[in-house]
Amino acid sequence: MVDTKVVLSGLTLDNPVIPASGTFGFGYEFNEFYDINVLGSIALKGTTKEGRFGNPTPRIAECTEGLLNSVGLQNPGVRKVVEEELPKLRKTFRKKAIANVGGFSVEEYVYTAALLDKEEAIGLIELNVSCPNVHDGGMSFGVDPLKVEEVTRAVKAAVKKPLYVKLTPNVTDITETALAAKRGGADGLSLINTLLGMRIDLKKRAPVLANKKGGFSGRAVFPVAVRMVYEVYEAAGLPIIGMGGVACAEDVLEMMLAGASAVEVGAENLVNPYACREIVEDLPRVMEKYGITSLQNIIGGAHG
Amino acid sequence: MKNSDVYTVTENKNIAKNVFRMTLAGDTGRISAAGQFVNIKIDGLFLRRPVSVCDYNEREIVIVYKVVGKGTEKMSKMPAGTTLDLLTGLGNGYDLAPSGEKPLLIGGGVGVPPLYNLAKKLIAAGKEVSVILGFNAAEEVFFEEEFRALGAKVFVTTADGSYGIKGFVTAVKPEHSYVYACGPEPMLKAVYAAYEGGGQFSFEERMGCGFGACMGCTCKTKYGSKRVCKDGPVLFKEEIVW
Numbered sequence: 001m002v003d004t005k006v007v008l009s010g011l012t013l014d015n016p017v018i019p020a021s022g023t024f025g026f027g028y029e030f031n032e033f034y035d036i037n038v039l040g041s042i043a044l045k046g047t048t049k050e051g052r053f054g055n056p057t058p059r060i061a062e063c064t065e066g067l068l069n070s071v072g073l074q075n076p077g078v079r080k081v082v083e084e085e086l087p088k089l090r091k092t093f094r095k096k097a098i099a100n101v102g103g104f105s106v107e108e109y110v111y112t113a114a115l116l117d118k119e120e121a122i123g124l125i126e127l128n129v130s131c132p133n134v135h136d137g138g139m140s141f142g143v144d145p146l147k148v149e150e151v152t153r154a155v156k157a158a159v160k161k162p163l164y165v166k167l168t169p170n171v172t173d174i175t176e177t178a179l180a181a182k183r184g185g186a187d188g189l190s191l192i193n194t195l196l197g198m199r200i201d202l203k204k205r206a207p208v209l210a211n212k213k214g215g216f217s218g219r220a221v222f223p224v225a226v227r228m229v230y231e232v233y234e235a236a237g238l239p240i241i242g243m244g245g246v247a248c249a250e251d252v253l254e255m256m257l258a259g260a261s262a263v264e265v266g267a268e269n270l271v272n273p274y275a276c277r278e279i280v281e282d283l284p285r286v287m288e289k290y291g292i293t294s295l296q297n298i299i300g301g302a303h304g
Numbered sequence: 305m306k307n308s309d310v311y312t313v314t315e316n317k318n319i320a321k322n323v324f325r326m327t328l329a330g331d332t333g334r335i336s337a338a339g340q341f342v343n344i345k346i347d348g349l350f351l352r353r354p355v356s357v358c359d360y361n362e363r364e365i366v367i368v369y370k371v372v373g374k375g376t377e378k379m380s381k382m383p384a385g386t387t388l389d390l391l392t393g394l395g396n397g398y399d400l401a402p403s404g405e406k407p408l409l410i411g412g413g414v415g416v417p418p419l420y421n422l423a424k425k426l427i428a429a430g431k432e433v434s435v436i437l438g439f440n441a442a443e444e445v446f447f448e449e450e451f452r453a454l455g456a457k458v459f460v461t462t463a464d465g466s467y468g469i470k471g472f473v474t475a476v477k478p479e480h481s482y483v484y485a486c487g488p489e490p491m492l493k494a495v496y497a498a499y500e501g502g503g504q505f506s507f508e509e510r511m512g513c514g515f516g517a518c519m520g521c522t523c524k525t526k527y528g529s530k531r532v533c534k535d536g537p538v539l540f541k542e543e544i545v546w
Contacts, residue, residue, distance in 0.1 A: 022519070023513075023517055023518060024517055025516065025517050029516055029517070029534075045519075053529055054522060057509055057510065057520075057521065058509070058510040060510050060511060060518070060521070061510075062349065062350055063350065065350055067350055067512060069512060069518065071519045071522075074522055074529065267350075270351070270518050271350060271351060271513070273513070
């Protein structure tokens with residue numbers, strides 16, 4: 001018997017597999033495909049203080065082994081999330097979920113995080129300072145170490161649950177923002193968000209996305225994500241939720257050897273709604289193949 | 305381990321200019337309404353390709369698609385026997401209940417196919433169905449005889465006048481109790497403006513997942529944001545915001 005349990009800042013997960021924010025809604029709808037209780041946890045759709053429609057469509061563009069999205073944090077707003085979405089999730093999901101908090105000012109981040117922190121359904125807060133698809137928020141915080149530190153500190157003071165800061169890869173040196181989050185009091189880090197990209201329609205001679213630019217994710221970004229998790233693990237010494245292009249159980253192990261304590265699966269859910277369940281089911285076989293008895297013991301195992 | 309369903313191409317035939325009809329054998333149990341769609345995984349392409357269901361029975365799904373890019377180009381070259389991974393039963397589909405006695409179905413180009421199963425169901429329910437099929441030119445016309453064989457009254461329009469009635473689908477206005485439409489957005493807008501009374505309109509949008517997870521295809525409606533793939537693709541006339 002292999003042990004797939006992992007621990008994230010005191011929160012024990014049956015396995016490290018977590019659908020990434022923005023690719024799994026508020027979770028309960030995936031019950032149409034399978035029992036979502038097989039998952040380690042679920043990172044819920046990015047939530048802001050006020051409800052948002054997001055950016056104009058088209059906001060999806062296909063790429064080789066991935067896609068661009070410029071959804072722009074569409075969500076019903078934190079009050080509706082608390083009143084409507086979380087109760088629906090609680091009806092079917094017995095485990096703790098991860099709240100993903102977006103914002104446009106320090107005050108908004110604090111407001112939203114504080115409300116979600118009170119919820120029984122939530123086990124951990126992922127602070128999204130890295131959404132590339134909103135102006136004056138998201139990534140504009142995440143690329144500036146001083147702002148990352150400031151918003152982390154303010155939110156940390158307002159919540160009791162573990163706070164993980166979700167970092168953007170769109171910086172010269174991700175360890176700088178990782179260390180800034182650590183100084184601000186982050187309990188852990190979550191990386192990577194999407195890589196800023198663009199596609200141009202040859203017939204229209206114009207960007208495919210209405211918002212012109214979007215975040216690139218999917219299998220193609222996996223090596224970039226592994227490299228960044230590896231660097232941040234050494235530099236920050238905080239627990240990491242690793243993500244970016246994870247598509248199979250082998251990828252989960254690779255991410256964990258690089259330094260991740262748990263792993264989020266994003267774009268793969270969009271092409272294969274069963275992806276997370278398949279990975280969970282396949283993990284024991286792949287662990288045995290590589291002589292792994294406990295996942296918790298391999299975290300950071302690739303560092304000399 | 306694979307959990308989505310595997311389908312086998314039993315026929316893939318060119319029926320008009322760049323338009324193909326593909327028949328797929330496999331589980332059709334998740335399809336519950338006309339106007340729903342399937343999402344097809346194609347080797348070498350990241351995202352699935354959403355295609356409306358033209359018709360189905362207990363064993364087979366029929367889709368009609370136009371070659372517009374890499375995905376449909378690959379599909380057009382698939383011989384019988386090819387196996388495909390499909391997600392089925394996606395989207396809400398048309399609601400038959402408000403049709404009245406004389407429903408009018410209006411389709412433009414590849415908006416025509418989903419109306420086929422709709423017409424079949426309405427006729428089976430004893431309704432007197434009229435259909436307007438709009439195309440750009442004669443070489444693109446398809447399904448005129450198929451609709452007639454079901455027992456529908458059929459009008460064909462072509463924009464260049466090379467076949468049927470010259471003009472857009474609004475060039476003719478048969479007697480009707482209710483309107484069902486599917487086609488490009490300019491056509492839907494024109495139909496919306498030309499007809500009073502109730503109706504249902506099927507929309508198209510670039511999709512990520514096709515099953516409601518990514519929020520890529522959201523549109524605004526009078527009842528708030530809706531996902532074209534999950535809460536649509538069919539919207540009731542009264543909720544549409546252009």
